[in-house]
Amino acid sequence: MNNLNEVTHIDNVKLSEDGKKVIIIDQTKLPNVTEYLTLGSDKDIYDAIFELKVRGAPAIGICAGYGIYVLAQTIKAETFDEFYREFVKYKDYLNSSRPTAVNLSWALNRMEEVVTANKNKTIGEILKLLGDECRAIHEEDIKMCGAISEYGLSLIKDGDGILTHCNAGPLATSRYGTALGPLFLGKERGLNFRVFADETRPLLQGARLTSYELEKAGIDVTLICDNMASIVMKNGWIQACFVGCDRIAANGDAANKIGTSGVAILAKHYGIPFYVLGPTSTIDLNCKTGEDIEIELRDPEEIRNKFYKEPMALKEVKCYNPAFDVTDHNLISGIVTEKGICYAPFEKSIKALFV
Numbered sequence: 337m338n339n340l341n342e343v344t345h346i347d348n349v350k351l352s353e354d355g356k357k358v359i360i361i362d363q364t365k366l367p368n369v370t371e372y373l374t375l376g377s378d379k380d381i382y383d384a385i386f387e388l389k390v391r392g393a394p395a396i397g398i399c400a401g402y403g404i405y406v407l408a409q410t411i412k413a414e415t416f417d418e419f420y421r422e423f424v425k426y427k428d429y430l431n432s433s434r435p436t437a438v439n440l441s442w443a444l445n446r447m448e449e450v451v452t453a454n455k456n457k458t459i460g461e462i463l464k465l466l467g468d469e470c471r472a473i474h475e476e477d478i479k480m481c482g483a484i485s486e487y488g489l490s491l492i493k494d495g496d497g498i499l500t501h502c503n504a505g506p507l508a509t510s511r512y513g514t515a516l517g518p519l520f521l522g523k524e525r526g527l528n529f530r531v532f533a534d535e536t537r538p539l540l541q542g543a544r545l546t547s548y549e550l551e552k553a554g555i556d557v558t559l560i561c562d563n564m565a566s567i568v569m570k571n572g573w574i575q576a577c578f579v580g581c582d583r584i585a586a587n588g589d590a591a592n593k594i595g596t597s598g599v600a601i602l603a604k605h606y607g608i609p610f611y612v613l614g615p616t617s618t619i620d621l622n623c624k625t626g627e628d629i630e631i632e633l634r635d636p637e638e639i640r641n642k643f644y645k646e647p648m649a650l651k652e653v654k655c656y657n658p659a660f661d662v663t664d665h666n667l668i669s670g671i672v673t674e675k676g677i678c679y680a681p682f683e684k685s686i687k688a689l690f691v
C-alpha cells in the first residue's frame with residue numbers, strides 16, 4: 337500500500353468484528369499519535385462525538401449509525417414497545433451530542449425508521465436489520481465520496497492552487513473525503529495541485545488533520561493561519577476554494593466550520609470560485625435558509641488555552657466560540673454532491689436532487 341492509498345482508505349470509524357463495539361481513530365490525538373478507541377457504552381459514543389474524537393459531518397453520521405446499533409443490542413426487552421422506548425432514549429441522547437451537522441440526526445432517523453417499519457418482527461430480526469442499515473450508511477458514504485470526488489475534479493485542472501478550510505478529507509468521511517476527495521483522486525491520476533490549508537482556529541482541524549492527510553499522501557500542501565487567506569488569494573495562488581459542509585439549507589446557504597464564510601467573502605472579492613462539496617445527506621430541506629440552522633457554541637476554554645502550554649488569555653476574558661458559520665448562497669459558485677453539481681438558483685437545483 338502506498339501512502340496515498342493508506343490516507344484515502346483509512347478506517348476512521350468501523351464496527352468491531354463481533355458487531356458489539358464502535359472503533360474509531362481518536363482525531364484529537366492526530367497528527368502525533370494514531371490511537372484507536374473502542375466505544376461500547378452510550379457515554380463513550382456521546383463523548384467521542386462531543387469531544388470531536390470522531391468529527392466531520394459524514395463520519396459523525398456513520399459513527400451514530402454504528403453507535404445506536406451497538407446500544408440497541410444491549411437493550412433488555414420482552415416486547416417491541418419496551419425495546420422501542422429504550423431505543424428512542426439512546427437515540428435522543430446521541431442526537432444531543434452536537435447540533436449543527438445534520439448527518440447525525442439523519443443517520444439516527446434512518447435507524448429509527450428501520451425499527452418502526454418492522455414492529456411485527458422479532459427483536460432479533462430487528463437487530464439484524466439495524467446491523468444491515470448502519471453498514472449500508474457507511475457503504476453509501478464511500479460511494480458518495482467517490483462520486484463527489486469525480487465531480488469536484490472536473491472543476492479544476494493540473495497545477496491549480498486550491499484553498500481549503502477545516503478538514504473534509506477521509507478522516508471526516510469514509511474514503512477520499514468531500515472537499516479533499518478531488519485532490520486525492522487527481523493525485524491518483526497523476527495531476528498535481530497546490531493546496532493551501534487554513535489552520536482553522538480554534539481546534540486546528542486544518543493544521544492537525546488536513547495538512548497531515550495531504551502531506552502524507554504526497555500532495556503539495558502549505559499550511560497558513562486563517563488570517564492569511566487574503567494574501568494568498570491576492571498573490572494569485574488560488575484558483576478555487578473547496579470546502580465541506582455540515583448542513584445545507586434548501587436555498588443553498590451552507591453551514592461549515594467557523595471561518596468558512598469569511599473565506600467565501602474573500603473569494604468573491606478576488607473573483608475566485610468557491611465550491612461547497614458534500615453528500616445529499618448533508619442537505620436539510622427542513623431548513624429553508626441558513627437562519628434555521630442551529631450553530632453549536634463551544635467551551636470558551638478552546639479559545640483561551642487549548643493546545644497552548646500557558647493560557648493565551650486571562651481566565652476572566654469573555655470569549656465567543658461558535659463552532660460553525662453559514663455561508664450565504666450568493667457567495668457559493670456551486671454545490672458538489674454525489675448526484676451532480678448544483679448551480680444557482682440553488683432552491684431549484686437542490687430540489688431537483690430529490691425528485
Ligand SMILES: CSC[C@@H](O)[C@@H](O)C(=O)COP(=O)(O)O
Pocket residue numbers: 388391392393394437501502503504505508509513514515541579580581582592593594659
Ligand atoms: C466532510 S466534513 C465537512 C464538515 O463537517 C467539516 O468541514 C467541518 O466543519 C467539521 O467540523 P468539526 O467541528 O471538526 O466536526
